Amino acid sequence: MQERRLTLPFDEETARSLRVGQPALLTGIIYTARDAAHKRLIELVDAGEPLPIDLRNQTLYYVGPAPASPGHAVGSAGPTTSYRMDPYTPKLLALGLRGMIGKGLRSQPVIDAMKQYGAVYFGAVGGAAALIARSIESSRVIAYPDLGAEAIHEFVVRDFPVTVIIDTLGQNLYELGPKTYKRERT
Amino acid sequence: MREISTASITQTVREMFLELSYVGTRDLMAALHDAKHREESPLGQLVLDQLLTNYEIAATERVAICQDTGMSVVFAQIGQDVHMVGGDFEESIQQGVREAYTEGYLRKSIVRDPIFERVNTGDNTPCVIHTRIVPGTQITLTALAKGFGSENMSALKMLVPADGIEGVKRFVLDTVEAAGPNPCPPIIVGIGIGGSFEQSAVLAKECTALPLDQKNPDERYAALEDELLERINALGIGPSGTGGTMTALKVHIRQAATHIAGLPVAVNICCHAARHATRTI
Numbered sequence: 001m002q003e004r005r006l007t008l009p010f011d012e013e014t015a016r017s018l019r020v021g022q023p024a025l026l027t028g029i030i031y032t033a034r035d036a037a038h039k040r041l042i043e044l045v046d047a048g049e050p051l052p053i054d055l056r057n058q059t060l061y062y063v064g065p066a067p068a069s070p071g072h073a074v075g076s077a078g079p080t081t082s083y084r085m086d087p088y089t090p091k092l093l094a095l096g097l098r099g100m101i102g103k104g105l106r107s108q109p110v111i112d113a114m115k116q117y118g119a120v121y122f123g124a125v126g127g128a129a130a131l132i133a134r135s136i137e138s139s140r141v142i143a144y145p146d147l148g149a150e151a152i153h154e155f156v157v158r159d160f161p162v163t164v165i166i167d168t169l170g171q172n173l174y175e176l177g178p179k180t181y182k183r184e185r186t
Numbered sequence: 187m188r189e190i191s192t193a194s195i196t197q198t199v200r201e202m203f204l205e206l207s208y209v210g211t212r213d214l215m216a217a218l219h220d221a222k223h224r225e226e227s228p229l230g231q232l233v234l235d236q237l238l239t240n241y242e243i244a245a246t247e248r249v250a251i252c253q254d255t256g257m258s259v260v261f262a263q264i265g266q267d268v269h270m271v272g273g274d275f276e277e278s279i280q281q282g283v284r285e286a287y288t289e290g291y292l293r294k295s296i297v298r299d300p301i302f303e304r305v306n307t308g309d310n311t312p313c314v315i316h317t318r319i320v321p322g323t324q325i326t327l328t329a330l331a332k333g334f335g336s337e338n339m340s341a342l343k344m345l346v347p348a349d350g351i352e353g354v355k356r357f358v359l360d361t362v363e364a365a366g367p368n369p370c371p372p373i374i375v376g377i378g379i380g381g382s383f384e385q386s387a388v389l390a391k392e393c394t395a396l397p398l399d400q401k402n403p404d405e406r407y408a409a410l411e412d413e414l415l416e417r418i419n420a421l422g423i424g425p426s427g428t429g430g431t432m433t434a435l436k437v438h439i440r441q442a443a444t445h446i447a448g449l450p451v452a453v454n455i456c457c458h459a460a461r462h463a464t465r466t467i
Contacts, residue, residue, distance in 0.1 A: 021229075021428075036304070066250045069291040076250040081335045081368050104335070104368035104427070125233050125426050126335060126370035127459045129253045131240040148306055149253075149293050161236070163229070163428065174367050177429020181227060182422030 008099070008157075009057035012118035015098055018164050020171040024122065026160040030059045030101065032153040034080055037144055038088040045091050052143035052152065055092055059099030059122075064149035065139070066129070074139040074155070078129030079103040082121070086110050093117045101162055105174060115170045122162035123173070135160040188323040189269050190467055192278035195325065199260065199282025202329040202463040204290045207255050208248050210241045213398040214435075214460060221372055221425070221432040230430030234372075237425070237458060252459045255292040256331030258283045258313035261392065265322035276315055279327075284309040295334070316388060328464040330395050336369035336457040342387055345449040354379060354451050355414065361453045362418050362434070367427020370457035372435045374398070375418065378452040381442035390454035393438035395462035402439050411437045 001023055006014070008028030018024070031053055033041065044051055062082050066075030082102030089100070090113040098119050103126040114121065124132055136155045143152040165173045210218075218241070222234040244251040260279050272278075287294055287310035296311065297304040341361045345353045358377060365373075376396075378389025401408040414437045424430020435458065444450065 064253060064293060064295075066253045066255060066293040067291045069249060072247075072249065075291055075293070076244070076253040078253050080254065081338065083368065103370065105366055123367075123426065123428065125236050125240075126367075127252050127457055128236045128240040130243040130247065130249050130251065131236055133249070134243070148308075149295075165428070173428050177227070177229070177424060178366075178422035178427070179429070180422065181424055181429050181431055183420040 008059050010098055011057055012098070015118045015120045016168045018120050018167055020164055020167045020173050020176065022164040024162050024164060026059070026122075026162060027158050028156070030061045030155050030157055030160070031142075032061050032063050032065070032155065034062050034064050034150055035084055036147050036150040037152050038085050040144060042088045042091060045095070051095075056096035057098045059101060060092070060097060061155065062100070062102035065133070065153070066149075068139070072133065074133050074136045076129035077133045077136060079124040079126055082106060089113065093119050106166060111166060111170050111172070114166060115168055118168050120164055120168060121166040123165040124162050132160070187267050187269050189271050190325055191271055192273040192275060194467055195275070195278040195327070196282040196285070198327055198465050198467055199279050199329060200285045202327065202465060203258065203283060203286035203292070203331065206329060206331055206461040206463045207250050207286075207290060207292050209245045210251060210459070211462070214458070215241060217398045217435040218458065221435060225425065225430050225432045227424050227430035229428050230425040230432060233425035233428070234432070250292055251461065252333060252457070253293055254295060254333040254335065255287065255310070256333045256461065257296060257337070258310055259330040259332055259391065260313055260315050261328040261395075262315065262317045263320045263326040264317060265324045266319050267323045268325055279313055279315055280311045283311050283313045324466050326464065326466045328395050328462060330391070331461040332394070333457050333459065336373060336455045339365035339369040340390070340452075340454045342383070342450070342452040344383065345451055347447070347449050349449055351410070353449070355417070357451050358414055358453055359417055359421070362455070363421050363423070365455055366423055369455045370459070371423055371427055372425055372432045372458050374456040374458070374460045375414070375434055375437045376454040376456060377437065377439045378454070379439060379441045379450070380444035381450060383450055385442055386450035386452040387454070389440040389442060390452035393440050394454055394456040394460055395464070396438045398436045404441070407439045407441060411439050
């Protein structure tokens with residue numbers, strides 16, 4: 001399938017036009033957040049306080065990058081497993097979060113919220129971290145510097161390679177793909 | 187008796203963690219190339235292509251294969267006729283880890299306490315150390331960097347003797363199927379069978395550092411390795427979990443004597459980036 005080029009941030013209409021299995025190249029701004037940053041974001045949401053970033057139409061990348069060596073904008077930066085963010089995610093989707101990049105399964109409440117608010121779950125290839133880092137042009141910490149690799153970074157990316165894993169209809173490549181290749185247990 | 191300086195242990199540990207974090211082992215590269223030829227899914231082939239390119243970039247530029255440079259684990263076989271000089275043995279290993287992760291631009295992923303103080307220790311220590319005393323005058327160290335995407339998908343179950351070989355197969359297949367895309371397939375499956383609760387887990391961990399072209403020396407267990415590999419690949423999970431025929435590269439089993447009432451089974455799943463190195467001092 002031909003890769004679809006997407007500019008970030010992106011709106012609900014664009015999100016709803018993306019279908020499961022679609023390869024895409026992302027260009028623009030993404031924000032990193034993993035376990036510890038999610039926990040802090042949700043504490044702010046629950047307290048009714050403003051977040052350090054406006055999530056409307058933005059994309060979160062579940063990653064804790066390796067330190068950048070000289071000559072690199074960022075160290076190796078592949079996706080971490082997404083399910084650990086599931087308990088926090090529906091509340092962020094309600095705030096307008098449009099895209100998520102990670103790897104691995106999502107919970108039903110996350111998928112339901114994606115359908116409701118019009119958000120997409122992209123998969124990046126787990127363990128392709130040095131390759132993925134090449135599409136990250138710059139990186140700066142914009143919140144929670146004390147968290148180190150877990151701080152929220154702003155990445156400027158060009159042609160960041162992903163595949164639509166779960167679309168706004170709730171169609172899931174982790175269910176559809178294996179079904180095609182599964183041979184019955186003997 | 188032979189004297190070995192703890193400084194040389196630090197140096198060896200440091201070198202091993204730097205090398206294994208950047209460079210995939212030759213058997214792993216061969217297995218991934220082979221998987222690419224055998225994978226039936228076009229998307230799966232694309233994923234394997236990306237992984238092979240990634241290993242090339244990491245080795246050439248000396249950058250981490252994966253951003254999760256893992257929890258450090260060292261297995262040490264210490265000859266009983268070795269006399270260590272110059273410092274504390276365990277601290278010499280910790281120092282090697284500290285130097286590798288700090289100098290090598292590797293991610294520090296260890297927190298001080300699992301519940302109350304999840305504060306990063308800043309240098310990837312402490313490293314998990316397993317020590318055995320063996321005959322001889324040498325020290326053999328095996329270093330592993332274990333990513334937690336796959337570690338989290340691992341499981342241990344105390345089966346009962348009546349569960350038998352079928353129970354073992356069911357537990358392994360259920361564990362891998364439930365893991366699905368999470369542990370970064372194609373995976374390597376380490377299985378420890380028998381022993382006590384903790385011994386089965388240690389055996390499973392050791393399996394993840396075995397060469398991929400090595401079989402269990404007991405033909406019956408080698409056949410079980412092959413059967414499980416075939417059945418895991420029949421699950422359809424595929425590279426990255428998006429569907430395909432190459433879900434695992436290898437199943438390794440290590441077995442041990444166990445209690446009349448028991449059949450412990452530990453399944454330690456390892457992502458495709460099985461990072462390990464062994465050296466003898």
